Amino acid sequence: MLDVTTFKLASLIALLVVALLALRSLLIKTRDGGSPIDLDDLLLERGPDGTKQLSKIASVMFAAFVVTSWVLIYQTINGTLSDATYGAYLAAWVAPMVTAIMKRPQAPPQEPGS
Secondary structure: OOOHHHHHHHHHHHHHHHHHHHHHHHHHHHHOOOOOOOOHHHHEEEOOOOOEEEOHHHHHHHHHHHHHHHHHHHHHHHOOOOHHHHHHHHHHHHHHHHHHHHHOOOOOOOOOOO
16 A cells, blocks of 8 residues: 555656656657747747847746746645645736736727628
C-alpha cells in the first residue's frame, strides 16, 4: 500500500513527465515549417538590425510564470494551498489576460441587409 509521501512524490514525477512530453510535442511542432507555433517568439524579440535577441523582460516573466505555477501545483498536491496563494496566482496571471481580452476593440455590428 502507498503511503502519502510516496503518493505525493509519484504525483510530482507524473506531472513533470507530462510537462516534458507536452514540451517535446511543442518543440516537434515548431520544427515543422508549416506550423503557426513558434516558441522563439516567447523569449526573443527583434533587435534594431532585424536579428532576434533574447528579451530580458520576456525571460523574467516566463521564469516567474514557471515558478509560480510550480508552487501552485506543489501546494495543491501537498494540500497546503491557501486562498491567498490561489488568489495571488489568479491576480498575477489570469486577471491581466482577461483584462487584455476585454479591452480589445470590437468590430461594430453589421446592419441587417447591408
